Amino acid sequence: AQKVTQAQTEISVVEKEDVTLDCVYETRDTTYYLFWYKQPPSGELVFLIRRNSFDEQNEISGRYSWNFQKSTSSFNFTITASQVVDSAVYFCALGSGGYQKVTFGTGTKLQVIP
Amino acid sequence: SQTIHQWPATLVQPVGSPLSLECTVEGTSNPNLYWYRQAAGRGLQLLFYSVGIGQISSEVPQNLSASRPQDRQFILSSKKLLLSDSGFYLCAWRRKARYTEAFFGQGTRLTVV
Secondary structure (H helix, E strand, O other), X not given: OOEEEOOOOEEEEEOOOOEEEOXXXXXXXXXXXXXXXXXXXXXXXXXXEEEEOOOOOOEXXXXXXXXXXXXXXXXXXXXOOOOHHHOEEEEEEEEEOOOOEEEEOOOEEEEEEO | OOEEEEEOOEXXXXXXXXXXXXXXXXXXXXXXXXXXEEOOOOOXXXXXXXXXXXXXXXXXXXXXXXEEEEOOEEEEEEOOOOHHHOEEEEEEEEOOOOOOOOEEOOOEEEEEO
């Protein structure tokens, strides 16, 4: 069975602060892939990043960065210099088991206060 | 480019009434298709997925069913809605290639009253 845990239910930060969203996953598969999605108030999920289990390189995209550590089964997401537009629910997800199913965490609601 | 359409955007239905939500994908062929439900304040629960026409896998026992009558059409149905069916329903598609991300529709907010 696969599982994704996002222990932070809600986070509030003041604009321009850095914030890290935690994600811990469980899977018995040796090959899997991880995602982060953003869900703004409009509801549609927006894909942010995909990371494969055999690629532990961290990634930076503008103000966003991701830290993938297989040793701790974590795939954390950091927003640097947060902005009000970053306010949303962020989901971490795990894909494995023949690549047909993707399991989502319960999401972290981020509120950036101006 | 690929697009996914999901409708209606909002729906209010009485208990015991039928349900039909439709999702179509454009710009790709033979995708994997998914229905997720998001209850208020909770994560996404996978309800059904389909790897081809007429092939439906159910993840959780429930009052809902899914069908895939055409390659890029995925329908979520119920014969009699329950209050507990209320939620935000999202359709998604993925390419069959390995390690591909899912793309989501705009969602349908269903309220059963």
